[in-house]
Amino acid sequence: MADSISATSHEPPVPLGPATAPVGKVGSLALGLLGLQHVLVMYAGAVAVPLIVGRALKLAPEQVAMLVSADLFACGIATLIQSWGLPGIGIRMPVMMGVTFASVTPMIAMGTNPDLGLAVIYGSVIVAGLFGLLVAPLIGRLLPLFPPVVTGTIILVIGVSLMKVGVNWAAGGVGNPNYGAPVFLGISAFVLLVIMAITRYGTGFVSSASVLIGIVVGMVVAGLFGLVDLSRVASAPWFDVVRPFAFGWPAFDPVSAVTLCIVMIVVMIESTGMFLALSEITADPVDEARLTKGLRADGLGTLIGGIFNTFPYTSFSQNIGLVGVTGVRSRFVTVAGGAIMLVLGLIPKLAALVEAVPQCVLGGAGLVMFGMVAATGARILGAVDFARNRNNLFVVAISVGFGMIPLVAPNFFKQMPHALHPLLESGILLSALAAVFLNLFFNGLGNTADAREQAMRQAQAAEAH
Template structure:
């Protein structure tokens, strides 16, 4: 659930036949660079939150890049009955981060429990893809905007702790860490304000690179593991052991996948408007099945649930190139990057304070996107929407501000109750039905497209 700043210009769309191979390659590389920081953020967040050693965090990064490539190829190139076959780049969704950390920190589940739940959620998405159109009325902008807002707020805790040096760091909050985080933040904001085109689109990645150089000058970067990491290695299935399957954990991520598929639906409809192509029910189902199959492969190859990256959809509008082969080549690039352990070790070597400066932007943009979507909700004519947002945000903040609030509840419910995102989703859907009833599917499709445009703007 990542967000770009592109302005969409459908009149500039260029047919694929007009794009020479070299230009396609450069455009594909641009797509990879624009999404790279967001793509590697989730394995870093989850790996460090679970206290994994650096070599295993690097393994998660490699697995994520490899699976990003596979999921992108499935979505853009396509398989029989699977894949929307449009210029879509796939990456790990931020929506699943908080629930997965709650699952992984449960001693009875751990990584094996996460991967079992991811596989079940992917299979669920494969089977449920034809039904998502019927679920759209459950997720109007007042619901989806509220959920995305709480996702961003929940993730900000990660970014703030990174900026201070990372939890468990004996120098937590040192002025050097805070200063470097602020420096990265200022670089990103400066590039966003004054740069144009690709430089502005890749401002987060450039900010991390510049920040890492600054951190190296202060002796905060340890590249010893980069030196010893091999240049090439395969990504092995089930590298952390056989997955385990827990009912509540699986149901938790299945609910997350419903939110992910609703968001993907909006992205696909918005992309159709940008490129001038038609996305009918059959094509939409193929695209959602690709989300499911990509997520299954994520569980097999030691990574997480996948969805379309919105900043890359916005980039299609910027470049004006609608060729799906740009995404296909980008998928191949991501897959190859996942086979280079030195690169993963380099990503893992980025100090937390540098990631914190970038995280404040990335995670804050998620929250801002939720706010922007809610800005399209009519609160004046329908005051009931205020109660939907107010109560749902309140439920979503319970695990954040009072972690022990549900301590006396049965252990089996903790993965569900400790996820503010899922509490928000359940509350928002229920309250919207109570106050506003169920809308039509046509209205829901139109609202999903508007939601996607809001996420890209």
């Protein structure tokens, strides 16, 4: 693949849409438009995690807006590192980076624990980033521990666990005195219908950005009902820098740090599959050395996230799908997208506008976003052989059961040592640990070559969503 770009290219601009032929050089105007398209496709998912965590921790609206700005800023830096590359770091392929949903549940468990809080979240994110940098060369050897029956189960539980957030958003948000009011439910349902209609009848970019468009339309409707408060948008400055450690110095808790290190392993296994799938799409080979550079970028991006008040980062599958849709394989398109994200993170008015979106609007979008995560897990499990290997049924059944414990019985582990609560209160981590050990018990350890092929197939399944 020729992934160099000429800013002064005289080639005609590349049209936005599925009919675009693969290209290596992109005109400067098309470069900006294609980069913006990548940003818009991932934007709703990119800002979801700071909104979820900030509101779960009951932070002030200004602080939630700060989380959004920090997230966009760090998204931009992580994307530039991954796509442009640094010495020994970055896969130098068209990859957009964003906060992983896998970290949400354990971080909320930490943040809502009165003995831990936001400082421990950031300390654990920093440790997880350093851990990711150190273990990147070893991840290929860990692939046999994460066949589709394991990763499909984990991703399914991630989606199901997050659905609780989406459902509460749809009802107006936990703590809202009018929780469940018909107007909230109606607006959520309207947003959901808009997203479904755009997905069904839209094409190309419009269909890919259906969630973002649904949120914008829903916010307009919510404004007609007097549910949108733009006062903080008006008072927010147009420009401000994102300061490191804006919420104070990080604190470190061993169990919390180990918890996010486990999340980091899952994230890097997922990234491995994404990189292999992208290699197929772009016809650009990825060897072990290059894969390690890409995984190091995950670790460095997560470390930067902890320093700049945000969370663990991974490659976004919907953007990898967009590479296949547009046919544009130049990494400089996502470099442009990363630069746009970085600039957006320096505009507090934009973050305040995101924070002003009513929770009922986010509810309709959340049901789609989190449901698609669960559906991706189900799709991966669809490729698992349950007919000839009934042991796989036990792996999935028991692991999902473990993952549901914190969701259906929040006090189940109440009598356990307090230090273990961040681990025990995360259904995702319980499910991940159970799935890995059960698969080893029932199926044994596979080989690396098969694991790489399986990882690529499951990434292609995720990208299809």
